[in-house]
Amino acid sequence: MNWGVVTPLLIFLLFIFLIGIWSNRKMASSKSFLADYFLGSREFGGMVLAMTMVATYGSASSFLGGPGAAYSIGFGWVLLAMTQVATGYFVLLVLGKKFAIVTRRYHAVTLIDFLKERYRSTSVVLLSAFSIIVFLFSAMAAQWVGGAYLIQSLTGMSYTAALFIFTLSVLIYVIIGGFRAVAMTDTIQGIVMFLGTFVLLVAVVIAGGGLPTIFAELIAENPNFVTPYGQDGQLSAAYISSYWILVGVGVIALPQVTVRAMSYRNAKSMHRAILIGTVVVGFIMLNMHLIGVFARPVLPGIEVADQVIPLIALDVLPPWLAGIVLAAPLAAMMSTVDSLLLLVSSSVVKDVYINYFKPEASFQHVKKVSMGVTAVIGIIAFLLSINPPELLIFLNLFAFGGLEAAFIWPIVLGLYWKTANKSGAIASMITGIVSYIGIHFYNEAYGDLFGVHTVTVPVLLSLLAFVVFSLLLKESAYEFPKTTMKKDA
Amino acid sequence: MKGSDFNEDWRFKAANREAIVGCVLAAVNILWWFGFAYGLGSKPPEEYTYVLGFPAWFFWSCIVGYLVMVVLVFIVVKFVLKEMPLEDEDESEEEDSA
Numbered sequence: 001m002n003w004g005v006v007t008p009l010l011i012f013l014l015f016i017f018l019i020g021i022w023s024n025r026k027m028a029s030s031k032s033f034l035a036d037y038f039l040g041s042r043e044f045g046g047m048v049l050a051m052t053m054v055a056t057y058g059s060a061s062s063f064l065g066g067p068g069a070a071y072s073i074g075f076g077w078v079l080l081a082m083t084q085v086a087t088g089y090f091v092l093l094v095l096g097k098k099f100a101i102v103t104r105r106y107h108a109v110t111l112i113d114f115l116k117e118r119y120r121s122t123s124v125v126l127l128s129a130f131s132i133i134v135f136l137f138s139a140m141a142a143q144w145v146g147g148a149y150l151i152q153s154l155t156g157m158s159y160t161a162a163l164f165i166f167t168l169s170v171l172i173y174v175i176i177g178g179f180r181a182v183a184m185t186d187t188i189q190g191i192v193m194f195l196g197t198f199v200l201l202v203a204v205v206i207a208g209g210g211l212p213t214i215f216a217e218l219i220a221e222n223p224n225f226v227t228p229y230g231q232d233g234q235l236s237a238a239y240i241s242s243y244w245i246l247v248g249v250g251v252i253a254l255p256q257v258t259v260r261a262m263s264y265r266n267a268k269s270m271h272r273a274i275l276i277g278t279v280v281v282g283f284i285m286l287n288m289h290l291i292g293v294f295a296r297p298v299l300p301g302i303e304v305a306d307q308v309i310p311l312i313a314l315d316v317l318p319p320w321l322a323g324i325v326l327a328a329p330l331a332a333m334m335s336t337v338d339s340l341l342l343l344v345s346s347s348v349v350k351d352v353y354i355n356y357f358k359p360e361a362s363f364q365h366v367k368k369v370s371m372g373v374t375a376v377i378g379i380i381a382f383l384l385s386i387n388p389p390e391l392l393i394f395l396n397l398f399a400f401g402g403l404e405a406a407f408i409w410p411i412v413l414g415l416y417w418k419t420a421n422k423s424g425a426i427a428s429m430i431t432g433i434v435s436y437i438g439i440h441f442y443n444e445a446y447g448d449l450f451g452v453h454t455v456t457v458p459v460l461l462s463l464l465a466f467v468v469f470s471l472l473l474k475e476s477a478y479e480f481p482k483t484t485m486k487k488d489a
Numbered sequence: 490m491k492g493s494d495f496n497e498d499w500r501f502k503a504a505n506r507e508a509i510v511g512c513v514l515a516a517v518n519i520l521w522w523f524g525f526a527y528g529l530g531s532k533p534p535e536e537y538t539y540v541l542g543f544p545a546w547f548f549w550s551c552i553v554g555y556l557v558m559v560v561l562v563f564i565v566v567k568f569v570l571k572e573m574p575l576e577d578e579d580e581s582e583e584e585d586s587a
Contacts, residue, residue: 022521072570075547079526082551086515088563099506100575120559211542226544237527241519249515267573271566278562282555380514480501486576 004319005154005326012192012327013169015212016334018174018183035469042263044183044274051190051266052183053273054281055335056256057087067283067292073295074218074225078289083240085285086248087257088278088397093269094252095261098415100270103262105484111255111407112351114262117485118414118478121422125351127429131406132255132347137381139399140340144385146306147333153310160386166334167382174338174378175371181264182338189331194280196325197287200313200428202293207316216298225293231434235310242452245459247403253408254400256339341381343477345374401455405432409466410460417470418477423471432462503571511567518558525550 044052067369070077099114100328106117112132116125147170148163151205155162173181187331208214229235263269295302295312309329313322338480349370358365409423409432443454450457529539530546540548 075544077524079547079551082522084557085555085558086518089558089559089565090511090515093514093565094508096504096508097575098501098508101500101504104576160530215539215544219534226534226537228530228546235521237585241523244515244519266575268570271570274570275559275562275566279559282559286551286555416505462530 002154002156002319005286005323008323009330010321011328012026012324012331015456016167016188017173017186019091019184020063023184042265042383044264044269045379046264046269046276048183048187048259049269050280052263052296052335052339053070053091053187053257053277054105054284055190055259055331056260056339057064057084057185057254057281058253065306066307067288067298070292070304071073071296072305072310073230073235074106074227074293076228076230076240078286078293079228080243081285081289082282083243083248084099085278086244087251087280087452088281090245090249091252091261092259092274093279094412095258095415097270098269099258099261100264100462101379102415102480103139105481107485108262111258111411112347114258115410115414115425116351116355117382119410119422119425121426122428124410124422124425125355127426128407128410129168129351131403131429131433132342134226135399136255136340136344137373140344141381141384142399143337143340144381145194147330147337148385149306149328150310150326150333150430153185153307153415163382163385167378167385170334170337171342171375171378173334174341175374177341178265178333179342182335185331185338186335190280190333192327192331193284194323197284197291199285199321200317200325201291201294203316204291204298206311207296214294214297221296221300223294236451238451239448239453242456245406246453246455248460249403250404250408250455253404253406255403256343258407259343259413289299340383341374341378345370345377348373348377399455401458402433402436404455405458405462408432409463411468413466418479419470419474420466420478421470421473421475423473423475424466427469428466429464432458435461506571507510510565514558514561514565517561518554518583519551521554522550525554 066077066081070081101112102108106113106115108117112125112128114127115365142167144163145168148159151157151166152159157165173185178255205211205214206216207368214224224231224233228237228240229232264273290306291312295308299312299315301307302311310326317325349366353369353373354366378446406429410420413420414425436454439449439457440454442449448454509570525547528546529549530544534563538545
């Protein structure tokens with residue numbers, strides 16, 4: 001075992017546990033368990049809000065998969081990755097203060113709470129809970145696998161042992177700390193990522209002999225690396241641009257992101273978060289993917305592209321620094337898993353169990369059930385990840401796009417269009433998910449429809465379905481409550 | 490009641506305007522990103538010019554594009570976004586589950 005690398009990692013994990021314990025003690029003094037466990041009592045300031053959004057979004061895909069893709073594809077993939085700068089400002093501006101005000105009036109703690117009050121329909125609630133549980137659970141389990149691989153490559157442990165350690169640390173952490181703990185560590189993890197990617201980029205450029213040498217070697221190997229079109233010229237402008245929907249503006253519909261858009265303390269925190277978020281997300285994406293491309297002349301011939309970041313860090317940095325820098329992808333995965341885990345268990349506990357089985361549950365009962373469900377879901381994810389079934393990998397493939405196609409219009413139009421109603425929402429969610437699955441299979445068999453990413457067409461179709469059904473089965477225009485709703489016990 | 494109606498109006502109106510600003514920012518971002526990437530990057534790589542070590546298309550589209558967005562976002566945050574209460578004034582503290 002490489003103790004020079006592992007020691008800083010362990011210190012980092014220990015530090016994160018301490019934050020969880022601190023958050024737990026803070027929660028004990030809070031008045032409302034649900035709002036605190038799942039939402040941190042809506043008290044986050046600008047820095048925490050920005051970082052928790054960046055860290056939740058910057059998952060294993062951006063820290064291992066993204067740079068890996070840049071390594072094999074070249075600057076075309078860096079261009080694609082930069083579509084994500086929009087997430088920094090778009091989500092908070094568009095959902096914005098109206099979402100914050102309305103969810104406070106509703107006492108909404110989850111995305112489904114909002115949809116439930118807005119559309120007053122059991123079908124909408126069950127349909128959303130179902131999509132969240134299925135899609136996010138698979139997305140989460142895939143991160144589990146990624147986390148275990150990373151620990152394995154750093155320590156040389158067996159996959160199962162690495163998986164066990166990863167599961168245990170995530171579970172203890174989420175169960176004791178809840179949303180506040182997750183958001184607090186997201187902040188620290190965000191800062192580690194911000195500094196870590198920068199240090200690594202500088203080290204890679206130095207190791208590669210400076211930019212002109214690196215570019216000369218890239219062009220010598222394959223001139224397509226420095227074009228926007230990919231190593232074989234396979235990326236069309238339309239295809240790359242369609243990522244604006246998948247990882248740019250469409251992110252507004254991911255439940256793990258929307259829940260954060262209701263968690264801030266006041267307008268000032270939101271303003272700061274927009275600025276910090278844009279700076280941080282752009283900086284991290286740019287650095288991370290440049291590292292991927294620049295690693296090519298420094299370490300040619302890496303077989304598994306996902307290993308580019310760990311391998312290049314171990315190669316160009318002294319061990320202790322590599323340990324700290326590699327804490328960044330591990331941190332990214334942990335925080336993504338943390339928040340997804342919390343979200344899936346909130347769907348089970350709040351949206352299904354309390355809504356339909358036990359509305360009069362006591363404070364202590366809710367607390368026990370929340371922690372229990374979180375633990376059970378984590379253990380199921382662990383068991384599935386030991387030998388990931390194909391269904392899991394398959395569901396994860398379109399978890400994000402599927403959720404975006406399902407939720408984007410019920411959220412956005414529910415907020416800004418008075419005529420939006422439950423028929424439109426149900427039609428839109430079904431159309432989004434079904435057409436996403438259909439087009440996914442079509443694209444696999446015949447190549448991308450219209451040359452764009454799978455998510456594009458379903459997002460347009462679900463908009464159409466929403467508008468048509470809302471108008472066809474018209475109800476009286478919706479008015480948001482003028483004051484905070486009275487809670488019925 | 491009249492007072493709270495008026496109150497509601499200005500906050501939601503301001504929020505709607507800010508949402509539109511968000512869309513405009515995204516549109517500017519996309520146009521800048523697309524224009525420089527494919528405007529300068531479509532020729533064969535032998536003809537590329539370089540700025541500060543990077544191919545010009547990438548430098549203008551991704552690096553300067555990012556900085557431009559940061560500046561625009563700063564301007565929006567500083568001069569366009571409105572300070573407003575998110576809570577209703579008459580809100581009483583309540584237990585979540587009685």
